[in-house]
Amino acid sequence: MKLKNFLLALSLLLVAFGLAACGGNEDDNADSGSNDDGSGSDGEEVTLHVAALESAYGKEVWENVAEEYEALNDNVTIDLTIAKNLEEVIRPEMQAGDYPDVFLLATDREEALTETMIKENGVEDITDVLTMEVPGEDVKVEDKLLDGFTDTLATNPYGDDEMYLAPMFYSPTGLFYNETLLEEHGWDIPETWEEMFELGDKAEEEGISLFTYPIAGYFDTLVGSMLYASGGPDFFNSAMTYEEDIWESEDATRVFETVEKLSDYLHPNTVANANPNDFTKNQQLILDNEALFMPNGSWVIDEMSEAPRADDFKWGMMPIPAYEDGGDRYAFTFFEQIWIPKEAENIDAAKNFIAYMYSDEAADTFLDAGAVQPIDGIVEKLDEEKEIYYGIYEEGDVLPAMGTFASTDPVPGANISEELYEKIDSVMSGKTSVEDWQKSVEEVSDKLRPAMK
Secondary structure, eight states: OOOHHHHHHHHHHHHHHHHHHOOOOHHHHHHHHTTTTOOTTTTEEEEEEEEEEETTTTTTHHHHHHHHHHHHTTEEEEEEEEEETHHHHHHHHHHOOOSEEEEEEEOOTTTTTTHHHHHOOOOOOGGGGGGBBBSSSSSSSHBBBBBTTTTTTTTTTTTOOOSSSEEEEEEEEEEEEEEHHHHTTTTOOOBBBBHHHHHHHHHHHHTEEEEEESOOGGGHHHHHHHHHHHHHHHHHHHHHTTTGGGGGSSHHHHHHHHHHGGGGGGGGTHHHHSSTHHHHHHHHHHHTTTTEEEEEEETTHHTTTTTOOTTTOOOOEEEEEETTTOEEEEEEEEEEEEEEEOSOHHHHHHHHHHHTTTSSHHHHHHHHHHHHOOTOOOOOGGHHHHHHHHHHGGGGGEEEOOOOOOBBBBTTTOOOHHHIITTTHHTTTTTSSHHHHHHHHHHHHHHHHHGGO
């Protein structure tokens, strides 16, 4: 077991002993009930500690949401911890036994705090939030959420019907391009991979590369969509749950081979710039008409808003191509997650706060900062440009792809996300063969299968 997991497990144990010594336990918390205002059953004052990652949406949005929630709940005070390096800030407090009541911290971050908490069974089951009424509204949470957002391993990490992480800000992803460039050359949007590579040959004649990518990590949504397109949702879920030989199957093989073939059409500067310091140089290739497509999410529009660009540049986004004519095309939906540590002091109040995240009031506040909640009617509130991206699923053959790898007990040296995505730079540069890459992913999957929770 890695040192950080050992320290976390030790801190959880110490906290458990401390709570027992004080006569408090989780059952007392669960049995206390909660009022409409989110405080305890006796109406006592509650200070709710909310820890949220400071992202492109900024700190102010959380300050505004906290103020609005306090106005709705007279007995609740929100204590905010907002930081770009949230894991570094909050981990020492947790090791000392001081846990936030609510975390806004997604999976797939380098520090992997959320994954560690999942693996150590340190996350509270919040399935009952779905049947709670949204504070200030006469509607249940589950009736406001968009379909499919609580049915994936990203929210139900143990592969059952229990939700431990609630979906927050979401962003459709796909292949971004300059609409004007394609229109000027009379090029159609490719609907299949065969058409994609045919377009690549045409673009090459014009001195334009077909493909670039910011960093290898952006292949998480691209490969995810490709897995869906190759074998369908059941195949994707089998891959995410480490089914035996799944990564060496025919459906997986053509995904690996498609990624390898993209290397033949890759802009020559991509791999050198595919790092946290220079990734915007790869994104700039789209703005400068030096490459046609790149995998990304709708956040790239704001991220590159001040960058120079070709005349009459117009952002476009397409789903991932299908493998057959008339086949389903997918656009992976990335979303952040909000959750409650098991050791939180105010679990009932924390659940009430999470339910409030799906209120019209909170959604409008988030939307002002550019963050989009997965609730009914949200697309109609977007500006014209963003409505195009968030409305991608209204196209007839475009389906949402969602999900991530199932949680496992820690297995030293076995990190399937690292094996699947981080090796792509090496594959693209020709240093690693697609056969070796595929074999290594299957080997890690085999190690994780027995450790799956």
